[in-house]
Amino acid sequence: MAGNIRLKICDDAAQVAIEAAAMFDELIRANPDSVIGLATGSTPEATYAEIARRHKEDGLSLAGVSSFNLDEYWGLGGDHDQSYRYFMQDNLFRHVDILPFNTHVLNGKARFPQLECEGFENRILAAGGIDMWLLGIGGNGHIAFNEPGSGVDSRTRLVSLTQETIDANSDGRFFSDASEVPRCALSAGIGTIRESRRLVLLATGAKKADAIAAAVDGPFSEDCPASLLQDHPDCTFIVDRDAASKLSN
Numbered sequence: 363m364a365g366n367i368r369l370k371i372c373d374d375a376a377q378v379a380i381e382a383a384a385m386f387d388e389l390i391r392a393n394p395d396s397v398i399g400l401a402t403g404s405t406p407e408a409t410y411a412e413i414a415r416r417h418k419e420d421g422l423s424l425a426g427v428s429s430f431n432l433d434e435y436w437g438l439g440g441d442h443d444q445s446y447r448y449f450m451q452d453n454l455f456r457h458v459d460i461l462p463f464n465t466h467v468l469n470g471k472a473r474f475p476q477l478e479c480e481g482f483e484n485r486i487l488a489a490g491g492i493d494m495w496l497l498g499i500g501g502n503g504h505i506a507f508n509e510p511g512s513g514v515d516s517r518t519r520l521v522s523l524t525q526e527t528i529d530a531n532s533d534g535r536f537f538s539d540a541s542e543v544p545r546c547a548l549s550a551g552i553g554t555i556r557e558s559r560r561l562v563l564l565a566t567g568a569k570k571a572d573a574i575a576a577a578v579d580g581p582f583s584e585d586c587p588a589s590l591l592q593d594h595p596d597c598t599f600i601v602d603r604d605a606a607s608k609l610s611n
């Protein structure tokens with residue numbers, strides 16, 4: 363059951379990035395004060411490069427935009443090169459004109475995690491909610507760091523990572539060894555994500571094919587966190603042919 367999920371199947375990862383960047387471009391030009399949600403991981407890197415190119419070459423300005431990131435490793439400060447704050451600076455923020463104080467990434471070194479998470483939720487509310495949130499997906503169907511079993515109404519909180527996620531993030535692309543990967547993270551909840559007015563989930567490569575099939579064709583179930591987007595009123599999955607290869611039709 364695909365629910366309301368709109369599927370865009372692209373020839374390759376490069377096209378996925380162009381489609382995703384175009385959606386954010388359109389949103390931001392229509393409303394320069396947009397509030398956008400962002401993701402990390404290798405999948406959105408090309409999308410950020412395309413947004414940066416549009417800023418440099420096509421006059422796209424993020425000067426009025428506010429951003430909120432999905433998650434952050436617990437215990438890593440923003441100056442750690444594997445922190446998600448560092449990733450965002452490196453892949454997007456330093457290439458565009460977004461104002462630093464309008465970029466919100468959870469603080470992985472916050473003294474009181476619960477206060478940090480409540481503050482994050484409050485800042486989203488104060489900004490008027492998220493207009494469009496970009497998402498990736500883990501091989502086990504996780505979104506942000508909401509691992510299987512996360513509740514549909516879960517909020518921003520401190521979570522434990524599964525061994526599968528730790529291993530996936532220590533395959534050399536990010537951490538070089540599983541022992542270096544933090545065991546916990548601060549993550550926006552499924553309920554937090556579902557409140558975004560629009561959602562755009564990206565997936566590329568055959569390693570994501572099972573997760574995409576479960577999210578789109580499988581039951582609405584906590585076993586596959588991304589399936590909990592099936593009843594969202596405006597959710598688009600942009601995937602390449604490899605990630606779409608196990609979909610039923």
Ligand code: GLP
Nearest residue numbers: 402403404405498499500506507
């Ligand atoms: C991490 C992030 C997720 C991301 C996932 C997939 O677990 N917390 O937000 O979607 O990795 O990442 P990748 O795009 O590198 O496969």
